[in-house]
Amino acid sequence: MMSIFKHSGPRKNTKISFRTDDETLDQLKSICRIENRTISSLIESVLTEYVLIHENGSQADQEKRLSPRKKCSIPAVILSDKNNQQSYFNCLIKSLSANSAQLVFKKIxxxxxxxxxxxxxxxxxxxxxxxxxxxxxxxxxxLENECMIVAKINCDTISDSELLQKYLLKIEFAENNDNKRHLLPNNQ
Known part of the structure; x- marks a missing residue:
């Protein structure tokens, strides 16, 4: 007898595990709360995206921004003031550059x-x-459960601007090293 159920993709029968630090785990949990998903599904999604990027070539070549945003996952708070009424929103910075940020938060x-x-x-x-x-x-x-915002940002102090630049350079350096590692033969 033929089954009426069809699998939409390959069966997930391989289990992997890894270690991470507490800060990364806390950030993963925060993302999962915002996106209403499990840590397992989030990690699988990130890994799948990473594999697809490497199969299809680098997306960095397609970047059109003057200052490309770097992917990140940083908890943040939005502070706004309208008619002397202050509002606060918890959010997550998903990507960041020297002059822009992409933020995700629960729907207003x-x-x-x-x-x-x-x-x-x-x-x-x-x-x-x-x-x-x-x-x-x-x-x-x-969307139904969350909002995505893209904002132009401006560091109001030189020290803040320098901290942000240093952080972005560190990410870029790490990305470049990762790309070089993938190009090296296995024995090096």
């Missing part, structure tokens, strides 16, 4: 309209100095 209640000017408060990984950057809304897209 319908009675709220998002503000065109706001501040983003966050702490870069492995750095205790919080950054407060002024921001201007570029675009937003809200």
């Amino acid at each position: 209640p319908d009675e709220e309209n998002f503000y065109s000017d706001f501040f983003i408060l966050f702490k870069l990984p492995k750095n205790d100095h919080p950054l407060l950057v002024s921001s201007k809304l570029i675009r937003s897209k809200c």
